[in-house]
Amino acid sequence: MMRGNDNYVPVAQFPKREKKVPVSENCAPPNSTSTISSSSSTTARTAHGIRAFQKDARATFSVDSSRQKRSNHKKEERRKSVNKDRKRNISHEDSQETRGSSQIRKKSEEEGTRYPKPAKKLPPVVDVKTLEQNEIPERLKMGRCRPVTEFEKLNRIGEGTYGIVYRARDTADDRIVALKKVRMEKERDGIPVSSIREISLLFSLHHENIVKLESVAVGQQLESLFLVMGYCQYDLAGLLDHMSKPFLEEQVKCLMLQVLKGLEFMHSKYIAHRDLKVSNLLLTDEGVLKIADFGLARSFGTPRKPSTPKVVTLWYRAPEVLFGDRIHTTAMDLWSAGCVLSELLLHDPLFPARTELELIDKIIDTIGSPNETIWPGYSDLPLVKGRSLRQQPYNNLKSKFPWWNSDAGFRLLNNMLAYCPEKRITAAAALKHQYFKEAPLPSLNSEMPDFPNYKSRQNQTDRKKPEKKAENQRKTSTITLS
Template identity: 55%
Template sequence: MAEADPESDQIRLKCIRKEGFFTVPPEHRLGRCRNKLNLTGEGTFGIVYRARGTQTDEIVALKKVQMDKEKDGIPISSLQEITLLLRLHYPNIVELKEVVVGNHLESISLVLAYCEQDLASLLENMTAPCSEAQVKRIMLQVLRHLQDLHSNLIMHRDVKASNLLMTDRGCVKTVDFGLARAYGVPVKPMTPKVVTLWYQAPELLLGTTTQTTSFDMWAVGCILAELLAHKPPLPGTSEIHQIDLIVQLLGMPSDNIWPGISKLPLAGQYSIRKQHYNNLKHKFPWLSEAGLCLLNFLFMYYPKKRATAGDCLESSYFKGKPLHEFPELMPTFPHHCNTRAAPSAVEGQSKRCKP
């Protein structure tokens, strides 16, 4: 579906409050507290803390919604995230435990199941790359999650390493559904500015107005390549640089391999290098033919021919040696995110019971 309009969002917000999903009633707001332990992340849509329940000692993630620029209530992105997480219950999607309101409606936090680290910071801090068996285990979980999402006609639209959380037992969970959208047939235009630059599909960079699940699958290709190489494959610094890196990796696109590319809004604005060969095999000389085939399938220029999550799960890459690790054999890792400074004593006292 197209972007939700503000009026319908306000109605939906009232419905959520009426149905009790904001689960802390006014008389108990100060009795059901969580102590912030440390900051774990900060983004466009919120600040995330690790927190401990004062009554249960349960460790959770507390995502405080950014309300600074909002004049008309809860941000649309947060409302959409709440609605989707209440609807989706899958093993590889982070669990929304509750939504809590402080003394004012402007103080809203999502209480989420806690995962020890995100994949991006984990890769940055690991002294050695993941084994190929571990890569397969991680990717199978990501693909199963996306298959569940896409079968429910939902696009995540911001698949990236930092939005993939991992528990100490090797369970991968997708988080941050602020940009996720439900869609229908026919597909209608949506906000174009989605997906972090390094994971943007080429059709997005060239200004397509049609958004499909193929966006998510291109990002999956970037994550697979990142896990295999132990570094992001396409770390562009601008849209022009991003397109150039893609062409360096995959060769120059044309109407023969990508029907309709010349008609995309921004196709004539970029000077694309004339490179007629694919560099994937050179970048991953040790990767099996099945692995290279899967990467090429995910990195198809023509979105309609790009691999789906179901296609990937059937790939011979995951059936060949080395076989993927079983969950109980996945290694544990230090809690890198928990080494960050905890909130100050003043902040801890003043905001402890007002998430």
């Protein structure tokens, strides 16, 4: 058999074979020529070399791939182990000095791993229920309230259903303030709801003509609660009882403008006072009037919700409340403001009644009987259905003020004392009324007189007018301060 390099065929020129045929010296087909034998042998060697090369390449690639996978797996396991250890030791690391945690953080940044931030430290939780009263921490006793020991009580200036009012001196800055002690004799569940409501509303109302609640003070054993408010020297009820001369009309206008300004601001905040009367109107020695006593005040919205029917001191109670309407609006404050205006002019209440029936009778005598024409929906009120009132068709309001010649004043008063709440004038409209623009013009606050003989109505024991004795027998709000 001939073997030489003359018949060598390069790989690139080697023809594609159709079928694999193993060829060797020992298995050559019989009767084959030397040329065919030489060509077949060369082809077999070349094919064998290609298959061996491919096998070696696949083996090398498989080894490299396995090594890369093992390397990546080790790195992943190492990273998970580091993070697991860090998470397990977070509480320990947080309690250590900054130096140790900063070194760990620096090392983790060098490794390219993310160091978890330590959890935010919270103050220790104190379970007050498990503590006795003497064991309550000092920081939890007062909260934001001041201790009442910081105030020096000077004298008592008033008392009402909801508390006693003292004149006191604030030892922190030597100012004179009013301390209203909240009455909690019958309260088993803590602070009365009326006081909580009053505190909440007063903290949300900041106006020159609304009494300012400065802070809240508590007793040492948390058994008493005091409202700390700005001190006002007078209340209008006491002034009306002890003035030697009645208010001048320009002074009445000055006072009513301040009442309406306070109501307008209050109503713009969707709050109704619901207990406006002369004894809840305070006056400073600078002539600034302030609306006080928010124990019955309510915030309202849409839709309006039913409210307590027995609100507002009887003499100042609006007709819709008398006839059982449970939906109260800010219009009831304007009726009360009309009663206040009348009392400032007359120096006597406009409707001094002892019972609701007597009050209704006095209202009918003064401004006539209500009906569907002037008050739509009147016949559907709870206390009107199935009943008939005395018919009196005439408005006799002018007869109550024979000396008052202001037509604009009568128009304003009639608008305030309108039967229908929807037709009653608003505080904002009343401020723009012609009555306050005509002569005599309202006096300035600084022009209000001094009252040397003033005594608070709450501290009086003898009454000159028998009609006013009824007010001491009724449940009323704190009169001097709220």
